[in-house]
């Protein structure tokens with residue numbers, strides 16, 4: 001990824017420092033920069049190297065209070081950013097049995113209750129829209145909402161757009177701590193020196209909890225490793241956004257099937273040495289289910305695969321909150337729905353930083369207060385066990 005920021009220059013500071021050049025941090029920085037706020041994004045690596053550049057590209061989060069804004073913004077993102085995201089609207093959900101049909105029906109009920117449109121498809125209707133589907137299909141749903149985009153294109157678009165508006169990015173700059181005074185964060189300490197700020201946004205994905213702890217704020221999180229596989233290009237289907245059989249993903253504009261979806265492997269982030277590479281058993285699991293979803297593509301070769309780290313909160317919902325102590329910091333970690341929601345999340349963070357509250361959505365369910373009575377052993381209760389311990393068990 002390219003950045004116009006001079007990597008080796010000293011920086012005296014910025015009005016707003018954003019930690020994390022993922023979808024959340026860059027979108028927030030874009031929304032701030034476009035109205036003239038002096039914003040600087042710091043990342044320990046490069047733009048979009050973590051989950052934001054490794055995900056399924058799905059933009060359909062009907063269970064979120066940011067859903068309406070997500071759906072309003074995606075069709076305009078290319079124009080707003082000035083660069084392509086490859087956003088494609090709509091989605092087909094394919095059911096291979098009655099249990100899947102009932103399960104996927106719940107998301108349709110949820111979205112239609114919020115005013116969005118969907119159609120129930122019989123098996124023939126699914127096969128018309130999904131030529132790679134087979135005889136085992138029992139039916140499905142056509143969503144006239146949601147969609148998918150290309151994560152790499154989107155992350156590059158955010159980065160370029162925020163720089164076009166005067167925002168800056170410092171890559172290879174790791175945040176190690178904070179300076180505070182009078183109940184406010186006054187600077188971030190990095191491995192390249194101290195950077196002063198008037199306001200701070202922590203959008204560091206799975207590392208958000210560790211950074212927040214340096215401000216005495218507890219953000220309960222557990223990290224998990226998830227994988228995606230990509231096939232060789234296949235003839236384009238009428239719609240690229242197709243999922244089912246426990247998989248998420250898309251057909252890219254070039255024709256590749258890019259898919260992922262459980263099982264996840266839990267990770268201990270402290271001192272993590274596990275590379276973001278895929279592992280054969282998980283690849284086999286995903287490719288087996290992909291062949292069941294698209295039997296007419298079962299012959300396709302897998303040409304790429306990778307792993308990414310998902311940031312999980314105990315209830316699987318994001319934390320997006322402007323803190324009261326320190327009172328100039330916003331925390332945002334998305335718990336596995338951060339790519340699709342990113343246009344709306346960035347807008348919400350802009351509101352929290354500039355206005356103190358979000359004026360287009362009720363973010364109360366994203367507050368940390370909901371974890372006040374969390375059991376100390378919540379990770380173990382949810383079956384969380386780091387990879388090393390799994391091997392020993």
Ligand SMILES: Cc1cc2nc3c(=O)[nH]c(=O)nc-3n(C[C@H](O)[C@H](O)[C@H](O)COP(=O)(O)OP(=O)(O)OC[C@H]3O[C@@H](n4cnc5c(N)ncnc54)[C@H](O)[C@@H]3O)c2cc1C
Nearest residue numbers: 020022023024044052055056058175205308337338339340
């Ligand atoms: C395989 C997979 C598939 C997924 N599919 C989807 C999907 O289809 N739809 C969807 O909406 N979501 C999906 N997700 C989840 C989504 O990718 C994440 O929720 C989202 O990318 C989180 O974005 P983020 O910017 O908050 O965090 P990240 O992308 O994790 O970015 C955080 C950034 O912070 C930086 N950072 C961390 N610590 C420091 C530090 N100390 N100093 C400086 N920088 C730091 C990191 O280097 C990183 O670049 C998927 C995730 C994976 C792994």
